[in-house]
Amino acid sequence: MIGKNNMNIPTIGIVTPCYNEELVLNETSFQLNSILSDLVEKNYISEKSFAAFIDDGSKDKTWNKIEENAKQLSHIKGLKLAGNVGHQKALLAGLLTYKDEADALISIDADLQDDVSVIKDMILxxxxxxxxxxxxxxxRTSDTFFKRNTALLFYNLMKKMKVNIIHNHADYRLCSSRVLNALAEFKEVNLFLRGIIPSIGFSKDIVYYDRLDRFAGESKYPFRKMAAFAWNGVTSFSNYPLKLVTIIGFVIFFICIIMTGYALFALYTGNVLPGWLSTVLPMYFLGGVQLFCFGIIGEYIGKIYSEVKQRPRYFIDKRIG
Known part of the structure; x- marks a missing residue:
């Protein structure tokens, strides 16, 4: 067991994906560097511990800020990706790049909404x-009514779709080196780390914290991106939507039997124009359902298309620190 009183003091890395975060980077770098320095001084972690910022193809001065902070602060490193690949792939790039340089890596977003004070608890x-x-x-009392209820809908949807995720957990977590080595075995292109990490197994625990207000800048995850992220999580980890197509087929079959009986009754009583009910309503109803089902199947086919090509998930442009 690694411990404070053991000669084998762990090296801890903090991985932070960034996209257009120039307004918050100085403060985030200062806070993470201070926490690491304090833990090094108290002999909890090795002096080789670090915080690595991953620039996900930012269009502002994010990389310039990372370079400046890496030169001024002792525990700061930087990794610049060749282009924008998205939050999950940028985070994966950081985890896989630095997994051999630390005994464990902590992932956290750059906006300081995740309480950095619990990093010590994670390490302990x-x-x-x-x-x-x-x-x-x-x-989630600090969230707006809309955000709180859409988040609740997201987690309930994941649960219904049999996706194994941790309730009210985003991407703030610590992973040991053997978890990271297992993560490296996952070659999929459509990434959903909130589902992948729990599926790996190994021992796990939880630290609870209060969500803070964003320090500066704007959220990079509006509702449209959050909805796409949720759908990607469902289709990456569950085939339940495909089963739903089968269920819909049985429901439609049952409804069609009822409609046929109603149409025959209406024709017998003469309350409807002959041919209208039996032609128009089934046409619109079945047409809409078919498009819905084709859309779900098409989504899975699209993911198969992305996976079989096995294109690289990211390219590294520069490193510093």
Missing amino acids: KFISGTDVVYGVRKE
């Missing part, structure tokens, strides 16, 4: 032998 749980430590929000 890792020292005691835990492989995965999830950062979970205590409550």
Whole structure:
């Protein structure tokens, strides 16, 4: 077991994906560097511990800020990707790039909404032998009514679709080196790390924290992107939507039997124009359902298309620190 009083003091890395985060980077770098320095001074972690910022093809001065902070602060590193690949792939790039340089890596967003004070608690749980430590929000009272209820809908949807995720957990977590080595075995292009990490297994624990207000800048995940992210999670980890197509087929068959009986009754009583009910309503109804089912099947075919090509998920442009 790795421990404070053991000669084998762990090296901890913090991985932070960034996209157009120039307004918050100085403060985030300062806070993470201070936390690492304090833990090094108290002999909890090795002086080789670091915080690595991953520039996901930002269009502002994010990389310039990372370079400046890496030169001024002792524990700061930087990784610049060749282009914008998205939050999940940028995070994966950081985890896989630095997994051999630390005993465990902590992933956290750059906006400082995840409480950095619980990083120490995560590390202590890792020292005691835990492989995965999830950062979970205590409550959502600070969210707007819309955001709180859409988040609840998201987690309930994942549960219904049999996706194994941690409730109220985003991407704030600690992973040991053996979890990261297992993660490297996943070659899929359509990434959903919130589902992949729990599926790996190993020992796990939770630290709870209060979600803070964004320090500066704007959220990079509006509702449209969140909805796309949720759908990607469902289709990446569950074939339940395909089963839903079969269920819909049985329901339509049952409804058609009822409609046929109604149409025959209406024709017998003379309350409807002959041919209208039996032609128009089934045409619109079945046409809409067919398009819906084809859309679901097409989504899975599209994912198969992306996976079989096995294109690289990211390219690294520069490193610093």
